[in-house]
Amino acid sequence: MAELPGRRDLDTHAVENQPAAAAPDPWAQDAALRAHAGRQGGRNSVLQRAGAVLAAADIRHAAQEARRDRPRLVTHDRGGARLDEVRFHDGYHRLLHEGLGLGYAALPWDGAAGGHVTHAALVYLFSQLEPGVCCPMTMSYAAVPALAAAPELETIWRPRLISGLYEPAAMPVAAKRGVTLGMAMTEKQGGSDVRANTTRAEPDGDAYRLTGHKWFCSAPMSDGFLTLAQAPGGLTCFLVPRWLEDGRNRIHLLRLKDKLGNVANASAEIEYAGALAWRLGDEGAGVRTIIEMVHHTRLDTAMAPAGLMRAALAEAHGWATGRTAFGKRLIDQPLMRAVLADLALDWEGALALALRCARAFDDPGERALARIAVALAKFLNNKRCGPVIAEAMEALGGIGYVEETPLPMLYREAPLNGIWEGAGNVICLDILRTLARAPEAAAALDAELDAAGGADRAYDAGLKAHRARWPTMPDEAGARWFAESLATLLTASVLIRSAPAPVADGFVASRVAGQRGQIAGSVAGLDLAGILDRIAPPG
Template identity: 55%
Template sequence: MRSIEAQSELGTHRVENQPSERDDADLMNDDPAIQESLAELDDETRRRLGNYGRAIGSRDMRWSAREANRHGPELFLFDRAGRRLDEVRFHPAYHRFMTMSRSAGYSSIAWEGTPRGHSAHALMVYMASQVEPGHCCPLTMTYAAIPALAKSDDSKILAWRDKLLRPSYDPSVAPLASKTGATMGMALTEKQGGSDVRANTTWAQRDGHGWRLTGHKWFCSAPMSDGFLTLAQTESGLTCFLVPRWLEGERNGIRLLRLKDKLGNRSNASAEIEYQQALAWQVGDVGQGVQAVIEMIHHTRLDTAIAPVGLMRAALAEAHHWVSHRSAFQRRLIDQPLMRNVLCDLALDLEGSLALGMRIARAFDGTSAEERAFARIGVALAKYLSNKLCPIVIGEAMEILGGMGYVEDTPLPMLYREAPLNGIWEGSGNVICLDALRTLEKLPLAKEMIEMEFEAAAGQDAMFRRALQDYWRDWPSVPEAGQARAFVEKTALLLSAAALIQSAPEGITEEYVRTRLSEPRGRMPGAVRLADSAKILTRLARP
């Protein structure tokens, strides 16, 4: 908090009608939309989340986020004598975020035996994404790698799982045994296959208890992670491996070729790498690589469904602050009917995406076959919908700020660059939609769980019930592939509405159901008829 305000009298003019920067934010307690989810958590978990939300929401951390994105990671291939380093070095602000989020339990809280641990994790993703989303990548993969290693009884794999579970960030260049905690990345994609990992050509050969990998990976996420889950071919087929970044007394055969020059996610490094006889440990059965890594992908998809909701929340918080403190034509912007309509429409997209994302997180917390099936189909639906909405919502929020929204002095450019990422990562739109169709066809329990969610909501809301009748008329069965997007969008909207009916206060659900499911609307945000904007804007406001 500054003790002396910036000078407004500048000689040639006085600075007026320019909203000041937002002050410290309590990202948990100042957000009415997440209070329903918090009610299900125990006191200790709420305390941990509250501390994290206050710490990461401070103005100081928002400035650190800007620094971490302005001064991105640098690749150092060699030392000054020409010896290989293959290292990426980060700005101290990036390490600050990694330390804060790791110690708060971002990557471990779901596996500590904490009640509703995945819900708590999802709320951390939601809050972290509002401030500095780049550092979430390695922590999300660390969170998701833990269950992928859970079935192994190999002592080496168990040692890795133990270090992944520790809430300690240790960026040192050192082997696992010397680390206070470890992070895990992924290196799956190759040039010729992309999402079709069965086309991978990286080759693995046995070397005693371990394996030696040789090949090229087109995308390696977070290349300074302590280890990577990767896929390589063996004589028995595609197999999953854990590749340590550092060995005892030497560097593993992992060569960094270049860092990807990405649109966004600038604080975090992504690389193109080669394995040159890199030592690796087998994860799962030989020839069952996809099955071994699918558990990790399933959990990373939860984060890719939640993270865009955090991005939307951050953008709309900035927009709401702007219109509350700026006037045009003798009226505050927030009092202008059209501005209220646009902002409320965007806020409803946020509300629906958050309600659905947290319902899916609760399914991840479940242990029954029914909840596991619902998590399997629900995470695909939530990921698709929230990521398709995210760039639209952030683009409109940027426009609300006008020229200032296009300037790096505000977080809107960073948020806008980040907006497409989670829709691409862990399955782009078409991949996700086709996966949803396959799940419904091969896992009847998933379809039954969706129907149960629908019927529970229909029993409480007449408008929803009529919309559901239209849905069953249009989609009496799982459609053919060409209709996958239309089907997944409508199913996800209905599930979002059902989640709101179960959790949101009166007024939010009615507007969502009416404007998304019952009445015709234009293609652009704000092209709807809203009956009660005050209640929606109150939910969006922060002190």
């Protein structure tokens, strides 16, 4: 083809001023995580190994492919026999293999120190890469204490839940070395009001037969499910295996939920059609039995938003560091620094608070504190998560809105942990009930708040003002304000005792003393360099 007059061989697609995609080691390059996990008793050797695993290019590719090739429901085989299976991309299985192998579900139960803290840090790390695989691992971890209500079942299931092995094949539990457990509580007519459940449980010898519909079943390819049903003696907790010695249990998968995010993980509507089940705990004690599982899953829903915020901030900080505009790097421009530093306070506050909760889970003497603190952390951390990720996306500009970056995935993920295991209103009402009915929890919380007294005048004034405003419990309509204030003070108390002065002082000045506007970056007087160093330390 003849060259057009005046044409020159110009490269119109030279790539300039485009920072390379970050592929960090999420442990080695997170000074705040290393500091807070170490302070709370985490096992650094496990977390160092996890960081190296998650930094590998093939693992990151597996996460991307697990999201791209979404789970598919296969209800029947070609001959018309029921299968009720969900097919996943190999990347999903690879991530579960790695997570369980690192001890995600097992560490808290092996008897060594720091198990819950290390587990929570693994939640934080995996949430940055592919949050969807956290669901089945979290429920498997959280089911372990609930099994204590049925020692004969515990003998069978517990060793396999904490084996560190992932075996996805559909087989009876006795034939497997490693298993997972899911949860199916929610029904259409009740939602969080599980006492309105209508699923029936009819005695069948030593077991029961369940009949009913569950609106949400998380991780439907688990080896079994903890579920609630109405037995003759009232609402009762059951363990429903997916596979029996003589074949599939009568658990029908009706459809997969078409969710906003968390797409690598399947969530389903299921139907128990006379499914065989075994009772956990007494008839009528269903809520009391399964609450042990819910209590532990709440730890993970308090921890995960910190991981999501960290991933978003790392992207924004990396972009700002490598991108120039108007003659200088974005990270050197005062307004960008103010925005990122302000966001970093929410991230590090969420991280520090959740790991402090995890330490309370590790200490039997702090069970009362764990009960109230995890609810406060779940509420506040999730309310902060969405706005932080949205601002981080905006910091990247148009590319932050593009699926080739993780920001859209993180943004879709942001609301989920606030919904799971009790949405905001449910959590706030639970906080009021706990403080009113469990004086030991109220006393433990007061002691934790007072532990930071005398170190920061603004914090002392904020705590005094909170107690003056609510000398008694607020009415239900005021529960959110009360919970937000209390959770913010608790976060400040933890940071004062565990974070560098720029972070602790900045959090107290802007969150407790209220010296800021309503939009991220509307702050003044912060030690920007000291705060930003926590996102990516110099050198």
